[in-house]
Amino acid sequence: MLELNLARRAPALSPVASEAGVKVATLDAVGRLALRVKAAALAGRASVDGFDLSGAINSRSASGESGGERAALRLGPDEWMLLVPADETDERLEAVTAALTGVAHSLVDVSHRDVTFSVEGRGADAVINAGCPIDVSPSAFPVGSATRTIFGKAEIVLARRAADRFTVTCWRSFAPYVQGFLIEAAKDTL
Structure with missing residues (x-):
């Protein structure tokens, strides 16, 4: 049911930050x-x-x-x-x-195919792990790592740019779903 609700949401036009300080933003092309x-x-x-x-x-x-x-x-x-x-x-x-x-x-x-989101701040790894099955702890996925994986039900390319900053790239058609999932996960970070 969560997937259906997230899929219906239109992409946010501005960056969203959680109370815990995790910011989700769409990056320039x-x-x-x-x-x-x-x-x-x-x-x-x-x-x-x-x-x-x-x-x-x-x-x-x-x-x-x-x-x-x-x-x-x-x-x-x-x-x-x-x-x-x-x-x-x-x-x-x-x-x-x-x-x-x-x-x-x-x-x-x-x-033209892809959209990239930035996920940054304390707890960014928890936001990524809300939908990604790989271990993104700094010891397993250090700065400079990049991989093709899944996030929820969408294929993504995940890169760790800094200790508390990731980029999530997905196909444009999956962008509203991925962005909605990231935003909901950011709201749930403690």
Whole structure:
């Protein structure tokens, strides 16, 4: 029944903060490039167009200033999500394609598909664990971790950006459900 009630809610237009100080906010759009390439095909290259692809599976490697940050989330043995400022998406798509000339790969702009929420504050991990089955304690999911998982009934990409800050990325069609769930969980944090 909770899922039905949450699914009916329209997304909030402004950030919501719980009494315990957990803030849930929709983040501005960023460019997202889904890259699939066999690690062996990279021929020992640790980076492509400045994206660090050498990180362990379920990790996030970032470079650049906070306003112009680029990041590579390694979600599987041959899968990365490359994040770029929205206005650089086409340029980075072309540059990564050029850098991988002659290498079998798939690179797709999926920027339009996703919405990202920030969950931050003391108790942010409890909000995430309200709908996510993985252990997000700092020892099991430290800063710099990123993974594909589920939240409630929606698939998400979860990243820990700081000790008390996570990003939750989901498909746009699941955004009202995920946002509603996050808001309700934030209200319940102690």
